[in-house]
Amino acid sequence: MIFLNGRFLAQGLTGVQRYAREIARALDAMVDRPPVALLCPPDARDLDLFPRLAPRIVGTRGGQIWEQWILPRAARGGTLLSLGNTGPLLAGRHQSVVIHDAGAFDTPESYGTAFRLWYRGVQTTLARRGARILTVSHFSAGRIAHHLRIAEPPATLEGGEHILREPADAAILARYGLEAERFALVVGTGAAHKNLAALHAAGGALASRGLVLAVAGAKDTAVFRAGGADLPGEVRALGRVSDAELRALYEAALALLFPSRYEGFGLPPVEAMWCGCPVVAAPLGALPEVCGEAAVPFDPRRPASLGEAVARLADDAALRAGLAEAGRRQAAQFSWDAAARRLLGFIAA
Structure with a gap:
């Protein structure tokens, strides 16, 4: 037994x-x-x-x-x-x-x-x-x-397929004024190893294209303040969301930004890939084995590289489509x- x-x-x-x-x-x-x-x-x-x-x-x-x-x-x-x-x-x-x-x-x-x-x-x-x-x-x-x-x-x-268990609840998009492919998504807490401060480097690339950053689950107000005072452009603090809402966010987001510098596995990237959401992640911890070739990497030692990765995705629809398909294939392994x-x-x- x-x-x-x-x-x-x-x-x-x-x-x-x-x-x-x-x-x-x-x-x-x-x-x-x-x-x-x-x-x-x-x-x-x-x-x-x-x-x-x-x-x-x-x-x-x-x-x-x-x-x-x-x-x-x-x-x-x-x-x-x-x-x-x-x-x-x-x-x-x-x-x-x-x-x-x-x-x-x-x-x-x-x-x-x-x-x-x-x-x-x-x-x-x-x-x-x-x-x-x-x-x-x-x-x-x-x-x-x-x-x-x-x-x-x-x-x-x-x-990661649990994220598809419930139908997407798209009401969260209207509630926070989010438009499809007009926002980048962040999922995570404010723990130090999650490295959310690195997202400052993405602010300029987002703001210059009229895009916003949506943050689900972050609790560290020292990193993200209401109204986005710490970043160029707008930040929508969503707080804790349901699985149905998270699925809607993944399916509508330009990309998931996952700057963590230490992960034992890395569940949000797998959830995102199951939903066809492109992923930008630092190739650290377990993320290389989880994401494979299906994510856009950035170098956390060079913060500007995160902004460059966001710019590439925002400006290249074909790249986003290719990553979505590659992500689904990668996620199917888990x-x-x-x-x-x-x-x-x-x-x-």
Whole structure:
């Protein structure tokens, strides 16, 4: 029996929780898998999305107490699978843990001190106690192996087709005054490694062509202020958007601008490519293996290169069409069913 750590159902939705949800949905849909049971804390939500995983609430406390003390006792007699970077130390070698990246080691400036030290300590101890470590990209495998001093863990990869699950909600375009191919899209938080400050270099190219920058999900007001005071031209701060709204944005955008200098996988570019949205990305972290030749690269050491890439896309409709087609072909390599099957194969090996 595989017991699935359902703590992700009590957490906010970021890339890590997206991975966990979509892997769980893929496992739920499989008819040829080993038995899997979903164990959840009392504050878990959306249990009805996984009816075949027989979700079960265990314990009366949540958070780290639940994961470290209650969960390992509930999972006795089976193999525990945790999909979100951490797992219970008490489970020792009777578990598999997906660590998405080595960001707590490689980009310490992106995290608070307590969080960074906790992640480093837990992940190092999990490895030393014999937990099977998995990850989501070959880039992350190398960095995790380096820091945890283990053999390179297998990479499950991820998917992106979830973005097509719901019809596009184009009302968001009218609400923010966005016109098709008249805006560039940014999806991400203000964490330091996301490198959103590099977007200043794209401001001139956008403004000179009457284009605007639409930012979904960014929280760092030091980078983006209302009304676009920090950038030439206009910035539309969209805040958190639904999947249906995000699909509409991808399908209408001139391009997705993704300047991140460190990614364990890079989900937004894959989502964008599934939607036929051209991608501009720095060829760093896992992005070269995720984007392949289907994205326009820029050199983060030369900020002007981002503006040049935006200008090329804005001025060349044929280039945009070619990238959209190449992106769809590239994205087709990444599906949640395939990722879940790889995961099960690694656990069984």
